[in-house]
Amino acid sequence: MRIDLHTHSTASDGTDxxxxxxxxxxxxxLDVVALTDHDTTRGxxxxxxxxxxxxxxxxxxxxxxxxxxxxxxxxxYLFDADEPELAAERELVRDDRVPRARAMVGKLQELGxxxxxxxxxxxxxxxxxxxxxxxxxxxxxxxxxxxxxxxxQEWLADGxxxxxxxxxLDPFEAIRLVKAAGGVTVFAHPLAVxxxxxxxxxxxxxxxxxxxxxxxxxxxxHDEPTRARLRGLAKELGLLTTGSSDYHGSRKTCALxxxxxxxxxxxxxxxxxxxxxxxxxxxGPA
Numbered sequence: 057m058r059i060d061l062h063t064h065s066t067a068s069d070g071t072d073x074x075x076x077x078x079x080x081x082x083x084x085x086l087d088v089v090a091l092t093d094h095d096t097t098r099g100x101x102x103x104x105x106x107x108x109x110x111x112x113x114x115x116x117x118x119x120x121x122x123x124x125x126x127x128x129x130x131x132x133y134l135f136d137a138d139e140p141e142l143a144a145e146r147e148l149v150r151d152d153r154v155p156r157a158r159a160m161v162g163k164l165q166e167l168g169x170x171x172x173x174x175x176x177x178x179x180x181x182x183x184x185x186x187x188x189x190x191x192x193x194x195x196x197x198x199x200x201x202x203x204x205x206x207x208x209q210e211w212l213a214d215g216x217x218x219x220x221x222x223x224x225l226d227p228f229e230a231i232r233l234v235k236a237a238g239g240v241t242v243f244a245h246p247l248a249v250x251x252x253x254x255x256x257x258x259x260x261x262x263x264x265x266x267x268x269x270x271x272x273x274x275x276x277x278h279d280e281p282t283r284a285r286l287r288g289l290a291k292e293l294g295l296l297t298t299g300s301s302d303y304h305g306s307r308k309t310c311a312l313x314x315x316x317x318x319x320x321x322x323x324x325x326x327x328x329x330x331x332x333x334x335x336x337x338x339x340g341p342a
Contacts, residue, residue: 059088059317061114061325062131062244062272062300066181067091067099068118069188071305074099075106078337082108084312088322088334090114090133090300095149096184097137107337114326114334118244119234120149121227126255127214128243130230131272131298134329135239142233145225150184152223157185163218164190164211169199187212188307203307207251214252228266235267238331242270242298247286248277257289264293269328274299274315296321 064070065077072080074091077099081089091103091113100115107113116133135142157176164171171193179196180189191206200206209216225233227243234241243263247254260271273286274297290297299315302308326334 057087057319057322058085058313059319059322060086060300060303060313060315061088061090061116061133061242061298061317061322062092062118062275063089063303063312064093064118064305065091065099065103066183067096068093068184069180069186069304069307070183071307074103077303077305078103078107078111078113081312082111082337086111086313088112088114089312090116090131092116092118092131092133094118094184094186095120095146095153097146098184100137104335107335109337111337112334113337115332116239117146119146119230120222120224121230122224123227123255123259126253126259127224128227128246128255130225130227130234131242131244132230132234133240133242133325134332134334135234135237136331137237139233139237139331142237145230145233148223149225153185156220156222157187157190159220160187160190160212160218163220164194167217169194169197169218171197188304190218192307227263231263231267238329240269240325240328241267242272242296242325243268244272245275245277245302246271247282248275249282250277260289261293264295268295269325270296270298270321272300273297274317275302276310276314277302296324298325 065074119130191203194206298317301310301314
């Protein structure tokens with residue numbers, strides 16, 4: 057089995073619609089794909105409706121969190137999307153995205169960049185607007201060569217010249233909420249230092265004590281020594297280890313299935329989940 061547990065669609069900051077994503081996942085030879093858009097489950101229904109036969113969908117979301125001043129992302133799988141407390145927190149994060157993006161546009165304009173809100177809104181479309189959309193505007197204007205080039209201290213990285221904070225969950229609270237909604241939590245790309253400051257291993261240990269299920273190890277932003285370090289930490293803390301592409305369509309260079317999760321780990325994730333269950337494809341529209 058080939059299992060990719062971290063992908064994004066146009067419901068947040070990917071470039072594939074949810075229907076395109078599941079069709080592309082099947083074409084890439086995946087058996088299981090998780091749709092984990094940022095702070096939203098809005099793409100799930102369209103993905104399920106288009107799910108090809110032979111592909112299983114894991115519903116999820118990637119939750120924006122912050123601890124001790126450091127941002128982190130928490131992958132939440134197979135939770136009850138209608139559970140009111142968790143749904144309310146996701147709504148708070150989403151509601152803060154537009155004023156935050158507008159504020160980043162304002163900062164960029166103050167720095168002499170001729171970006172406009174209309175440009176960013178066009179790029180975001182119906183998705184949940186975020187930094188990648190602002191980054192793509194900078195690419196369009198020739199300010200940076202690619203989206204990754206915008207995530208520096210010069211521009212949009214945490215603490216960067218045009219960075220603006222947003223409402224983010226406390227990760228300990230996120231774990232509690234996801235667990236209460238019957239879901240499973242995995243810390244996404246925990247040591248992706250190229251993205252900026254990362255939480256210390258002591259914080260990962262505290263999250264494990266609070267009920268964190270796993271950490272994402274095999275990821276494009278982790279080199280081999282980092283993966284080895286994370287595997288050792290996971291063993292020490294009793295955490296599951298996952299691998300995934302963090303696919304964003306054409307917005308990033310990673311391909312669907314570039315990194316995958318061991319079937320035994322996937323089986324344990326599904327065993328622990330009680331809020332929702334993987335959806336087997338019945339053959340969506342071509």
